[in-house]
Structures are given as C-alpha cells and as structure tokens.
Amino acid sequence: MRAKNQRLVLTLTALGALVAAALLAMSALRNQASFFYSPGDALRDHVASGQAIRLGGMVEKGSLRREPDGVTIDFRVTDGIAAVAATYKGIVPDLFREGSGVVAEGRFVAPGRFVADTILAKHDERYMPPQVAGSMHETKSLKR
Amino acid sequence: MRDARRPHKAGFPADAAPRKVVATMHAFANPARFMSLARPLTGWLGWVGAALVVAGLAAGLALTPPDYLQGETVRIMYIHIPAAWLGMAGWGGIAAASVSELVWRHPLAAVAARATAVPGAVFAAICLASGSIWGRPTWGTWWEWDGRLTSMLVLFFLYIAYIALADAEAERGASGASGGRIAAIFGLVGAINLPIIHFSVLWWRTLHQGESIGLTGSTIDGAILWPLPLTTLGFTLLFVAIVLMRMRTLLATAKLEARLRRMGAAA
Numbered sequence: 001m002r003a004k005n006q007r008l009v010l011t012l013t014a015l016g017a018l019v020a021a022a023l024l025a026m027s028a029l030r031n032q033a034s035f036f037y038s039p040g041d042a043l044r045d046h047v048a049s050g051q052a053i054r055l056g057g058m059v060e061k062g063s064l065r066r067e068p069d070g071v072t073i074d075f076r077v078t079d080g081i082a083a084v085a086a087t088y089k090g091i092v093p094d095l096f097r098e099g100s101g102v103v104a105e106g107r108f109v110a111p112g113r114f115v116a117d118t119i120l121a122k123h124d125e126r127y128m129p130p131q132v133a134g135s136m137h138e139t140k141s142l143k144r
Numbered sequence: 145m146r147d148a149r150r151p152h153k154a155g156f157p158a159d160a161a162p163r164k165v166v167a168t169m170h171a172f173a174n175p176a177r178f179m180s181l182a183r184p185l186t187g188w189l190g191w192v193g194a195a196l197v198v199a200g201l202a203a204g205l206a207l208t209p210p211d212y213l214q215g216e217t218v219r220i221m222y223i224h225i226p227a228a229w230l231g232m233a234g235w236g237g238i239a240a241a242s243v244s245e246l247v248w249r250h251p252l253a254a255v256a257a258r259a260t261a262v263p264g265a266v267f268a269a270i271c272l273a274s275g276s277i278w279g280r281p282t283w284g285t286w287w288e289w290d291g292r293l294t295s296m297l298v299l300f301f302l303y304i305a306y307i308a309l310a311d312a313e314a315e316r317g318a319s320g321a322s323g324g325r326i327a328a329i330f331g332l333v334g335a336i337n338l339p340i341i342h343f344s345v346l347w348w349r350t351l352h353q354g355e356s357i358g359l360t361g362s363t364i365d366g367a368i369l370w371p372l373p374l375t376t377l378g379f380t381l382l383f384v385a386i387v388l389m390r391m392r393t394l395l396a397t398a399k400l401e402a403r404l405r406r407m408g409a410a411a
Contacts, residue, residue, distance in 0.1 A: 093284030
C-alpha cells in the first residue's frame with residue numbers, strides 16, 4: 001500500500017506541474033495564437049502598411065457597396081472600437097453579409113484602408129430555424 | 145496471463161473509502177471475469193448505439209428545420225459534435241487508464257488504453273473531416289490554422305503517436321516487463337491538449353465559433369438541437385462497444401501468444 005500511495009502522490013504532483021506549465025505557456029501564447037487582428041488591435045499595434053495580416057470583425061451595417069465592375073466590393077470592418085474600410089475583388093462566401101462576422105486576409109494600403117485578397121465568413125454559435133431568427137438575424141457578439 | 149501484479153484476492157483493509165473504489169476496480173482485474181461481462185455487453189451496446197445513431201441521423205436529416213443563416217449545412221453537426229466529443233473523451237479514457245496503470249498497476253488498464261486509441265483516432269479524424277466539409281460552404285475554406293482546428297489536429301497526431309508507441313512497447317515487452325508504463329506516461333502528458341482544445345475558442349480569436357453547448361445551456365434552438373443527444377449517445381455507446389471488442393481481441397491475442405510461447409518452450 002505504501003508504494004501505491006507514493007506513486008499516487010508522484011503522479012498527481014507530475015500532473016499538477018504539467019497543468020501549471022501548460023497554463024503558463026498558453027497565457028504567453030495569448031497574443032501570438034490569435035487568428036486575426038480586430039480593427040482596434042490593428043490600430044493599437046500600429047500594423048505596418050503592406051504587412052500581410054488577417055483582419056476580423058463585423059461587417060458594419062449599411063457599409064457594403066458593390067462597385068460598377070460587379071466583382072469589387074467595399075465594406076467596413078468594425079469591432080465596436082475602431083472601423084476599417086476594406087476592399088475585395090472576387091467571390092465571397094454565402095455567409096458573408098452585413099451585420100455578420102468576417103475575417104479578411106490582406107494588407108493595409110494606408111492607415112484605415114485595407115485591401116483583402118481572401119474573405120472568410122465567421123458565424124457565431126447560435127443555430128436556429130429561420131422563423132425563430134426573425135429580428136435576431138444579426139450577429140450580436142464576436143468573441144473579444 | 146499469469147501475472148505477478150495480479151491483485152491479492154484476500155483482505156482489503158476496510159478502513160477508507162478510496163480502498164473501496166480500488167476494490168471495485170480490482171473485481172474486474174481478473175480477465176476471465178471481465179470477459180464474461182464484456183462479451184454480452186459488446187452486442188447490447190453496439191446494437192442500441194447503432195439504433196440511436198440511425199434514429200438521430202434520420203431525424204436530423206429529415207425532421208429538423210434548416211438554420212436561418214447556414215441553411216441545410218447545419219445538419220453536419222449531428223455527426224461533427226459527437227465525433228469531436230468522442231475524439232476528446234477517448235483521450236480522457238486513455239488518461240484515466242494511464243493513471244490506473246501508473247498508480248495501481250491495474251492489469252486491464254494498459255489493454256483498455258490501447259483499445260481506446262484506435263477508435264479515438266478514428267473519431268478525431270471524422271471530426272476533422274466533417275468540420276472541413278462544413279467549413280467550405282460556411283466559412284469559405286477547407287482548412288485554416290486557427291486555434292481550435294490546429295489543437296484538434298494535434299490531438300489526432302497524438303493518437304497516431306500513442307498507437308505507435310503503445311504497440312511498440314507491447315511488442316517489445318511481450319513478457320510483461322514494462323507493461324505499458326511508457327505509453328501511460330505519454331497518455332497522461334497528452335491529456336494536457338484536452339483543455340487546450342476546449343478553451344481554444346475562449347483564449348484566442350479563432351475562425352471557429354464559440355461553444356454552443358455549455359453547462360448552463362445551449363445556444364442552439366430546441367427545434368434543431370433535439371436529435372443531437374440521440375446521435376451523441378448512440379455514437380458513445382458504439383464507441384464503448386468497439387473498445388470492449390478491441391479489449392477482448394487484445395486479451396485473446398495475449399493469451400494465444402503466451403500459450404504459443406509455452407508450447408515453444410516445451411518442445
């Protein structure tokens with residue numbers, strides 16, 4: 001029994017150390033492991049023009065505009081703190097729409113002006129039938 | 145299977161509650177007793193699980209309404225969520241068996257862990273594949289290196305590594321020398337990935353949405369949600385049935401190899 005208790009204590013100690021190490025590593029990773037910049041972050045971190053980044057946020061309501069050539073769109077990406085004017089030429093995912101989440105890959109061409117070469121749609125964790133959706137048809141929160 | 149590590153039949157000191165748990169665990173340490181329970185259980189769990197999966201998928205494909213935003217693609221969740229759960233629960237099982245192996249030297253622990261690894265890897269792969277198929281029409285991409293997707297892929301690789309390591313160890317220590325202890329340590333260390341997968345969508349900005357189903361409720365409307373518990377329970381029962389099947393196979397193989405060795409030694 002003595003040996004068993006010893007092994008139990010040893011295993012639990014090792015597990016505790018492992019969890020602590022992992023938590024430290026993860027909290028250090030916090031900023032590097034993010035998939036995209038929010039407009040607020042990009043402003044705060046002074047992301048250089050021309051640097052390839054992902055910019056994520058909500059497509060601002062009423063900001064989506066299609067240019068006369070039919071394939072270029074202009075819209076604004078916002079996180080509630082800052083907003084960035086973005087341009088994209090190409091086909092967007094079905095779920096890309098105003099008031100919904102977006103992750104755009106591309107670069108700043110000037111402060112507050114973003115040119116995207118890929119558009120990803122980001123949806124939230126709420127699923128519901130169309131008749132329930134009604135007025136809730138907008139994504140209210142985009143995590144952080 | 146005659147093993148020095150087999151627990152003593154007589155006299156557990158009846159002084160503490162943990163001892164009781166250990167005593168119950170040891171009641172199934174005897175492979176013969178385990179087999180007599182596992183044999184009928186395999187069929188029952190397998191068939192009930194399969195029936196639940198069929199019922200849940202039929203309901204999910206035919207009876208539930210589409211999502212307001214994604215339309216019909218939302219139905220992939222009836223497979224994707226159970227697969228993600230079992231991919232993670234499988235490693236949870238490996239970690240629990242690893243503790244049991246390292247601390248109590250339970251004779252079935254290493255067998256249980258090895259038996260769980262392959263179905264766990266398969267369900268992790270199903271989760272990745274179904275998620276990829278789901279991501280293309282909704283997000284507009286098959287794959288992105290975001291926190292959730294990457295940590296789930298790491299879990300799949302951990303399974304592959306575990307299978308290789310545990311098999312190599314079992315092959316080398318056929319005489320029962322190390323008894324799966326190295327694999328057990330790997331199983332425990334790998335478990336650290338489980339909270340990382342779970343919290344990835346909270347810690348980091350990800351393309352993957354936040355969690356729909358938490359302890360306090362669900363953000364999935366009831367009309368869409370209800371077949372999900374059916375498929376989740378069904379796949380889980382199937383998973384347990386497969387694990388029991390594989391445990392029986394591993395025990396039978398070990399028995400066969402021991403007998404062949406004895407015959408070889410006698411000849």
